Amino acid sequence: xxRAMESSSKSRKESILIKYAVVSRLLVLFLTVLWRSFLQPxxxxxxxxxxxxxxxxxxxxxxxxxxxxxxxxxxENSVVWDxxxxxxxxxxxxxxxxxxxxxxxxxxxxxLLSRTVFAPLVPLIGLRAVMVLxxxxxxxxxxxxxxxxxxxxxxxxxxxxxxSFRASVIFCFNPASIFYSSIYSESLYALxxxxxxxxxxxxxxxVAVLWFALSGCARSNGILNAGYIxxxxxxxxxxxxxxxxxxxxxxxxxxxxxxxxxxICLPFVAFQAYGYYNICHGHKLDDELxxxxxxxxxxxxxxxxxxxxxxxxxxxxxxxxxxxxLLASPxxxxxxxxxxxxxxxxxxxxxxxxxxxxxKEKRSSARLYSLKExxxxxxxxxxxxxxxxxxxxxxPSRKKDVTITTNTAAESNxxxxxxxxxxxxxxxxxxxxxxxxxxxFIMHVQVATRFLSASPPLYWFASHLIASPKHSxxxxxxxxxxxxxxxxxSLLFSNFYPFT
Numbered sequence: 001x002x003r004a005m006e007s008s009s010k011s012r013k014e015s016i017l018i019k020y021a022v023v024s025r026l027l028v029l030f031l032t033v034l035w036r037s038f039l040q041p042x043x044x045x046x047x048x049x050x051x052x053x054x055x056x057x058x059x060x061x062x063x064x065x066x067x068x069x070x071x072x073x074x075x076e077n078s079v080v081w082d083x084x085x086x087x088x089x090x091x092x093x094x095x096x097x098x099x100x101x102x103x104x105x106x107x108x109x110x111x112l113l114s115r116t117v118f119a120p121l122v123p124l125i126g127l128r129a130v131m132v133l134x135x136x137x138x139x140x141x142x143x144x145x146x147x148x149x150x151x152x153x154x155x156x157x158x159x160x161x162x163x164s165f166r167a168s169v170i171f172c173f174n175p176a177s178i179f180y181s182s183i184y185s186e187s188l189y190a191l192x193x194x195x196x197x198x199x200x201x202x203x204x205x206x207v208a209v210l211w212f213a214l215s216g217c218a219r220s221n222g223i224l225n226a227g228y229i230x231x232x233x234x235x236x237x238x239x240x241x242x243x244x245x246x247x248x249x250x251x252x253x254x255x256x257x258x259x260x261x262x263x264i265c266l267p268f269v270a271f272q273a274y275g276y277y278n279i280c281h282g283h284k285l286d287d288e289l290x291x292x293x294x295x296x297x298x299x300x301x302x303x304x305x306x307x308x309x310x311x312x313x314x315x316x317x318x319x320x321x322x323x324x325x326l327l328a329s330p331x332x333x334x335x336x337x338x339x340x341x342x343x344x345x346x347x348x349x350x351x352x353x354x355x356x357x358x359x360k361e362k363r364s365s366a367r368l369y370s371l372k373e374x375x376x377x378x379x380x381x382x383x384x385x386x387x388x389x390x391x392x393x394x395x396p397s398r399k400k401d402v403t404i405t406t407n408t409a410a411e412s413n414x415x416x417x418x419x420x421x422x423x424x425x426x427x428x429x430x431x432x433x434x435x436x437x438x439x440x441f442i443m444h445v446q447v448a449t450r451f452l453s454a455s456p457p458l459y460w461f462a463s464h465l466i467a468s469p470k471h472s473x474x475x476x477x478x479x480x481x482x483x484x485x486x487x488x489x490s491l492l493f494s495n496f497y498p499f500t
């Protein structure tokens with residue numbers, strides 16, 4: 001009966017969350033249209049659309065690329081910043097070297113929708129406008145699914161439906177909301193990274209690998225999701241080798257984990273090889289080769305980020321960039337506070353990378369520590385039989401029973417057993433720390449707002465602060481921050497002004 005009530009409560013919360021997610025997307029789109037109608041864009045060059053470099057013979061009966069009407073003009077004028085690249089790649093493929101910084105998953109979905117579901121609209125508003133419409137549909141719909149998966153992951157990790165719901169609602173109105181409703185890859189990345197975590201926690205490891213690999217097709221930082229597999233493999237191998245003394249099983253765990261990590265990184269590596277083949281292959285003279293083609297490891301993505309956008313370690317630490325550091329300071333402060341709070345509350349657990357977790361925590365439903373699902377069914381059965389036989393044979397004293405019961409109750413009632421400070425949150429905190437350090441020291445720091453926006457621990461920690469009576473003022477500050485950045489982002493970004 002309690003389980004049925006809990007399941008019903010989760011279903012209700014999920015239904016309400018879907019409404020919040022849809023309303024948040026409609027709100028952002030409304031604000032975008034509103035600000036665009038009131039202000040003149042700073043840069044109108046995005047409306048330019050020269051013919052593709054690789055010109056092909058177009059049949060006379062082919063659908064028009066552009067149609068001069070108000071709907072098509074409104075859609076085409078909404079394409080700003082990186083959206084220009086994604087639409088250009090969808091239309092013409094990878095023409096220039098710098099376009100290889102934008103991974104192909106979003107252009108693929110845009111092309112798929114524009115040529116299937118929305119193909120009947122092409123004669124009415126033109127192919128380019130249909131591609132723009134397809135892009136908006138892809139990003140906004142996938143955002144809704146990302147919010148659902150965040151709620152499901154949060155329920156498994158936090159073991160608190162209310163806290164999970166609060167965290168998911170904060171995600172619906174997160175400070176980077178404008179990018180989740182524009183033709184950007186943030187929504188796809190959030191869906192496949194968070195969805196991959198959900199499948200990993202549910203025991204479908206191979207499905208999780210596929211989703212993580214797709215997140216790497218959306219954004220380059222998707223390959224960091226292999227860290228979850230590494231964390232799980234590390235603990236399972238430790239348990240197999242040191243606790244169960246089964247060398248062969250530990251080798252099996254390590255090999256399986258390694259193969260899964262390779263599969264996650266493979267799409268990104270394959271895309272780099274694709275760029276190398278298109279740009280470097282076939283040149284007979286070394287003078288014609290681009291500098292990165294001659295490197296021992298010809299990694300196109302790193303060269304593009306460094307050469308075209310000046311991305312590199314400490315290269316953004318200039319006095320002139322101080323406003324951008326201020327713009328990113330709220331999200332970075334939230335990330336640092338969430339990591340430091342976890343470290344202070346669970347110092348031994350954090351420094352030991354989870355090896356100091358209690359047995360109860362390791363047996364949790366999150367499947368991040370336990371080796372149980374790897375073992376063969378007959379081994380599990382025999383282990384259970386041996387355990388039950390030992391229980392029947394053993395006759396502990398009443399005093400020991402009371403002690404064991406008391407310790408178990410203390411573990412279950414401790415604040416660390418569930419919620420933000422549980423052992424299950426540790427790999428997410430480590431992942432967030434790596435992402436935050438990358439954003440602060442290497443990237444254009446203002447991008448941190450959207451770069452970190454798909455990290456679940458940010459919303460779990462925010463939910464924890466809001467629910468805590470001691471930190472009630474932080475709840476108002478949190479919502480004010482989200483509201484301000486939604487308004488500011490929709491105003492600046494939609495009119496081609498720098499935001500993040």
